[in-house]
Amino acid sequence: MAIEKSKRGGATLAEVAAAAGVSKMTASRVLRNAPGFSNQTRDKVMLEVQRLGYVPNRIAAAFGSDQTSTLVGVCVPRLTSDLFGSVLDSIDHTLSKFGYQTMIGTHEQSPEVEETWLRAILAWRPAGVILSGRTHTRGTIEILRAQSIPVVEVWNLNTSPLDVSVGFNHYDCGHEMGSFVLSKGYENIAYVGAETNAEGMGKVRRQGFEKALQNAKREFLTKEILTDRPSFYAGYYGTENVLNRTNDVDAIYYQDDTMAVGGLFYCKSKGLNVADDIGIAGWGGMEIASVLPERLTTTIVTTRALGKAAAEALVARVRNEPVQDVTVATTRLVPGNTI
Amino acid sequence: MAIEKSKRGGATLAEVAAAAGVSKMTASRVLRNAPGFSNQTRDKVMLEVQRLGYVPNRIAAAFGSDQTSTLVGVCVPRLTSDLFGSVLDSIDHTLSKFGYQTMIGTHEQSPEVEETWLRAILAWRPAGVILSGRTHTRGTIEILRAQSIPVVEVWNLNTSPLDVSVGFNHYDCGHEMGSFVLSKGYENIAYVGAETNAEGMGKVRRQGFEKALQNAKREFLTKEILTDRPSFYAGYYGTENVLNRTNDVDAIYYQDDTMAVGGLFYCKSKGLNVADDIGIAGWGGMEIASVLPERLTTTIVTTRALGKAAAEALVARVRNEPVQDVTVATTRLVPGNTI
DNA sequence: ATCAATTAGGTTACCGGTAACGTAACTTTC
DNA sequence: GAAAGTTACGTTACCGGTAACCTAATTGAT
Numbered sequence: 001m002a003i004e005k006s007k008r009g010g011a012t013l014a015e016v017a018a019a020a021g022v023s024k025m026t027a028s029r030v031l032r033n034a035p036g037f038s039n040q041t042r043d044k045v046m047l048e049v050q051r052l053g054y055v056p057n058r059i060a061a062a063f064g065s066d067q068t069s070t071l072v073g074v075c076v077p078r079l080t081s082d083l084f085g086s087v088l089d090s091i092d093h094t095l096s097k098f099g100y101q102t103m104i105g106t107h108e109q110s111p112e113v114e115e116t117w118l119r120a121i122l123a124w125r126p127a128g129v130i131l132s133g134r135t136h137t138r139g140t141i142e143i144l145r146a147q148s149i150p151v152v153e154v155w156n157l158n159t160s161p162l163d164v165s166v167g168f169n170h171y172d173c174g175h176e177m178g179s180f181v182l183s184k185g186y187e188n189i190a191y192v193g194a195e196t197n198a199e200g201m202g203k204v205r206r207q208g209f210e211k212a213l214q215n216a217k218r219e220f221l222t223k224e225i226l227t228d229r230p231s232f233y234a235g236y237y238g239t240e241n242v243l244n245r246t247n248d249v250d251a252i253y254y255q256d257d258t259m260a261v262g263g264l265f266y267c268k269s270k271g272l273n274v275a276d277d278i279g280i281a282g283w284g285g286m287e288i289a290s291v292l293p294e295r296l297t298t299t300i301v302t303t304r305a306l307g308k309a310a311a312e313a314l315v316a317r318v319r320n321e322p323v324q325d326v327t328v329a330t331t332r333l334v335p336g337n338t339i
Numbered sequence: 340m341a342i343e344k345s346k347r348g349g350a351t352l353a354e355v356a357a358a359a360g361v362s363k364m365t366a367s368r369v370l371r372n373a374p375g376f377s378n379q380t381r382d383k384v385m386l387e388v389q390r391l392g393y394v395p396n397r398i399a400a401a402f403g404s405d406q407t408s409t410l411v412g413v414c415v416p417r418l419t420s421d422l423f424g425s426v427l428d429s430i431d432h433t434l435s436k437f438g439y440q441t442m443i444g445t446h447e448q449s450p451e452v453e454e455t456w457l458r459a460i461l462a463w464r465p466a467g468v469i470l471s472g473r474t475h476t477r478g479t480i481e482i483l484r485a486q487s488i489p490v491v492e493v494w495n496l497n498t499s500p501l502d503v504s505v506g507f508n509h510y511d512c513g514h515e516m517g518s519f520v521l522s523k524g525y526e527n528i529a530y531v532g533a534e535t536n537a538e539g540m541g542k543v544r545r546q547g548f549e550k551a552l553q554n555a556k557r558e559f560l561t562k563e564i565l566t567d568r569p570s571f572y573a574g575y576y577g578t579e580n581v582l583n584r585t586n587d588v589d590a591i592y593y594q595d596d597t598m599a600v601g602g603l604f605y606c607k608s609k610g611l612n613v614a615d616d617i618g619i620a621g622w623g624g625m626e627i628a629s630v631l632p633e634r635l636t637t638t639i640v641t642t643r644a645l646g647k648a649a650a651e652a653l654v655a656r657v658r659n660e661p662v663q664d665v666t667v668a669t670t671r672l673v674p675g676n677t678i
Numbered sequence: 679a680t681c682a683a684t685t686a687g688g689t690t691a692c693c694g695g696t697a698a699c700g701t702a703a704c705t706t707t708c
Numbered sequence: 709g710a711a712a713g714t715t716a717c718g719t720t721a722c723c724g725g726t727a728a729c730c731t732a733a734t735t736g737a738t
Contacts, residue, residue, distance in 0.1 A: 010485060010486070012693095012694060012695085013694065013695065014694075014695090022717080022718090023717075023718050023719080024694085024695075024696090024718095025695095025696080025697095025717080025718065025719080026716080026717060026718075028695065028696065029696095029716095029717085032696090034696095035715085035716090036715075036716055036717065037715095037716065037717075038715085038716065038717090041716080041717080053482070053485055055458070055461050055462060055482070055486065056462045056695090057462065057464065057693095057694060057695070058462040058463050058464075058695095059398055059401050059402050059408060059463060059464050059693095059694085059695090060402055060693075060694035060695040060696090061694080061695055061696075062398050062695090063398050063399055063402045063693090063694080063695070063696090063723060063724075063725090064694065064695040064696040064697085064722080064723060065695080065696050065697075065723085066696090066697085066723095069398060071442075071463075078428065079418065079424040079425070079427050079428040079431070080421050080424040080425050080428055081424070082419050082421070085417075085418040085419040085420070085424050086418070086419050088418050088443075089417065089418040089419055089445060092418070092443060092444070092445065093445075096444070096456075096459070101442050101459065101460070101463065102442065102443050102444075103410075103440050103441065103442050103443075104427075104431060104441050104442075104443050105431070105435070105441075106428060106431065106432075117435075119394070120435070120440065121440070122394050123394060123395045123396060123397040124397050124398060124410075124440065125396065125397075125398050143392070143394070146349060146392055147349070147394070231626055232626050232627050232629060232630045233626065233629040233630055235630070236629070236630045261627075261630070262630045265630040265631060265632065266630070268632070269632060287570055287571050287572065288571050288600075288627065290571060290572040290575070291571045291572055291574070291575040291600070291601045291604040291605070292604060293604065293607070293608055351723095351724060351725085352724065352725065353724075353725090361687080361688090362687075362688050362689080363688095363724085363725075363726090364687080364688065364689080364725095364726080364727095365686080365687060365688075367725065367726065368686095368687090368726095371726090373726095374685085374686090375685075375686055375687065376685095376686065376687075377685085377686065377687090380686080380687080395725090396723095396724060396725070397725095398723095398724085398725090399723075399724035399725040399726090400724080400725055400726075401725090402693055402694075402695090402723090402724080402725070402726090403692080403693060403724065403725040403726040403727085404693085404725080404726050404727075405693095405726090405727085
C-alpha cells in the first residue's frame with residue numbers, strides 16, 4: 001500500500017488554537033512552554049493538539065523567530081569508521097537530548113568538499129556546525145565568519161580555533177608512543193599510514209612520533225603512506241611494501257589500529273615473531289584488539305566523551321553560555337605485548 | 340578568536356534583486372534555474388549574488404513553497420557499524436547528489452525510539468524518510484500514513500512495505516548458509532548472536548538457517564543470544580559460553596562477521612582447529628576478513644548499492660516517478676575455509 | 679501581414695509560526 | 709487602600725522566499 005503524497009499537511013497551530021478557543025499566540029506559548037498561560041488553558045490546547053494530531057512545523061517556527069533553526073550540521077571524514085562513527089553517534093545523542101537535529105556530511109579529508117557541504121548546510125540557517133577537518137579552505141573560514149555562527153572543531157586539537165575546539169592531542173599521542181617504542185629498545189622504526197585527499201590527523205601523530213625520534217637522534221627508517229583510506233587491508237599491504245623494501249625494520253608505527261591489525265596479520269603470515277622480530281604500535285583503541293591473542297600496544301581514545309563534549313560545547317555556544325575555547329579529550333597509551 | 344553570534348544574517352534575495360535591478364521573483368527564478376529569464380539577467384543577478392555573498396535561505400524557501408523541504412530523515416540502528424555506516428554513507432552521498440540533506444537518527448532496534456525520532460523529524464517537513472527498523476510501532480505507522488510522506492524501508496526486505504522497501508533477503512541468506520553448512524557434513528550446529536532492545540534482522544537469518552536445518556530433520560544444538568550489540572568480543576564471549584555448555588558443537592553460525600571473527604579467535608585461543616574441529620560461518624563480508632589467515636565463510640552484502648538504491652528510490656518517490664515497491668539487494672555466499 | 683505562441687519579466691498574496699507590544703484582571707506591598 | 713508589580717492572555721506586524729497570475733515584447737506560422 002503506497003502512501004500518496006499530498007501537499008496539504010495536517011492541522012495548523014491556528015486550527016488548534018481556534019478549536020481550543022484561544023489565540024494562536026497562546027497556543028504557541030503552550031507548545032513552547034513559554035510563560036504566560038494557565039494550567040486550564042494548557043489542558044485545553046493540549047487536548048486539541050492530541051485530537052487533531054497536530055505536528056509542529058519547525059520550518060515555520062525557524063522562519064518566524066530569529067532566523068536560526070535547531071539544526072546542527074556535523075561533517076566528519078567518513079562514516080565507515082568505528083572511531084568517527086562513535087563520535088558522531090555520541091554527538092547525535094547529546095544534541096537530540098538538547099532538542100537539536102543532526103545533519104551530516106562527509107569530506108574524506110578534502111577541505112574543498114567540506115566547503116561545498118558547508119555552503120549547502122548554511123542555507124538551513126543551522127544553530128551551529130561541528131567540523132572535523134584538519135584544515136579549512138579560505139572560503140570556509142570567510143563564510144563562517146560572515147555568518148557568525150557557532151563552530152566547534154572536533155577531533156583535532158586546535159590551539160587557535162575558529163571558535164571552539166574539542167579534540168585529542170594527536171601530536172602528544174605520537175610523541176608519547178615514540179618515546180615508549182624507543183624505551184623498549186627498538187631502533188629502526190617505520191611508519192605506515194593511508195591518506196586519501198589530504199593529510200588527516202595521522203600526519204600530526206607521525207610528526208609527534210618523529211619528534212621523539214629526533215630527540216634520540218633518530219628518524220623513521222622509511223615511511224609508507226598509501227593513497228587510500230585506513231583499513232585492515234591497507235595496513236596489511238603497507239606492511240608488505242615496507243618489509244619488501246628493507247629487512248632492517250624492527251618496529252612499525254601505524255596510523256591507527258585497523259592498519260596495525262592488518263600489519264600484525266601480515267607479519268604473522270610471514271612467520272615473524274611479533275614484538276621480538278618486529279614491534280607493532282597503533283592508535284585508537286579499537287574493539288578488534290579485545291579478541292586478538294596479542295595485546296596490541298596502542299593509544300586508547302575516548303571517542304564518546306569527545307562527541308559529548310563537542311555537542312555540549314556547541315549547545316553552550318548557541319545559548320551564549322561561557323565555553324572553554326579549547327578542550328582536550330583524554331588519550332591513554334596502553335602497553336600491550338606487540339612492542 | 341570567537342565569532343560573535345548575531346541574529347541578522349547576510350543579504351536577502353530582495354537585496355540581491357534590488358542591486359541587480361530586477362524583481363525578487365526574477366532573482367528567485369535565476370537562482371532556482373526556473374524558466375523565465377535571459378542570459379543577461381542571469382549574469383546581472385549572479386554578479387550581485389557573488390558580490391553580496393548571498394546565502395540562499397532554504398528555510399524560507401521550504402516555508403514559502405509547497406511546505407516540504409529538501410531534508411530527508413534517515414534512521415539506522417547504530418552508527419558504530421561498518422555495515423550500517425557504509426549504507427548511511429552511500430545514502431548521504433546519493434541524496435546530496437540530488438540536492439537533499441540527510442538528517443540522521445539511531446534507534447538501536449527499539450521501535451519506540453524510532454517513533455520518538457520520527458516525530459521530531461516530521462516537524463521539519465522532510466521530503467521523505469528512510470527507516471531501517473524491522474518492526475514499527477502502531478504510532479509510527481499512523482503518523483506516516485497521516486503525513487502521507489514517502490517512506491523507504493531499508494536493510495530488511497519487506498514484502499508488504501509501508502511504501503517502498505529496499506533490502507537484503509535475510510531469510511534466504513540464512514537458509515542458503517544453512518544448506519551450505521549441512522552440505523559440508525556438519526551436524527551439530529550452534530547459533531551465536533547479540534540483540535539489544537529488540538530483535539533485528541539477525542533473527543530472520545537465523546530462522547532461514549533453522550529452516551534449512553528442519554529440512555534435514557535437524558535443529559540448532561544450542562543458541563546463544565547475548566544482550567549486547569554485535570561486536571568482536573560479543574562473538575568471542577558467546578562462543579566461550581557455547582563451548583563451555585557442550586562439547587558436541589561442530590559448527591557455529593554467527594549473526595555477523597564481527598561476531599564470527601571474535602568466535603574464530605576464541606576457537607584458536609583454545610587450540611581448536613577451525614573447519615576441522617569447528618566450522619565457522621558469518622554474514623556481512625566485512626573488511627577484516629581480508630587480512631585473516633583463514634578465509635571466512637560468509638555472505639557478502641552490497642551495502643553501498645543498497646544505500647544508493649534506497650536513496651534513489653526515495654528521490655523517485657518524492658518526484659512522483661514510478662518506483663518498484665520492493666527491491667532486493669544482492670547477497671552472495673562466499674565459501675571460505677572456515678567451513 | 680496577421681494572429682498565435684513563446685519568452686522575459688513584474689505583481690500580488692500567502693505560507694505558519696513568533697517577537698514585540700498592549701491590556702485587563704488579579705495580587706502584592708507599604 | 710492606592711500604587712506597583714504580576715499573570716494571562718490578545719493584536720499586529722513581520723520573517724524571506726515562491727506559486728499563481730498577469731503583461732508586454734518578440735518570434736513563428738500561415
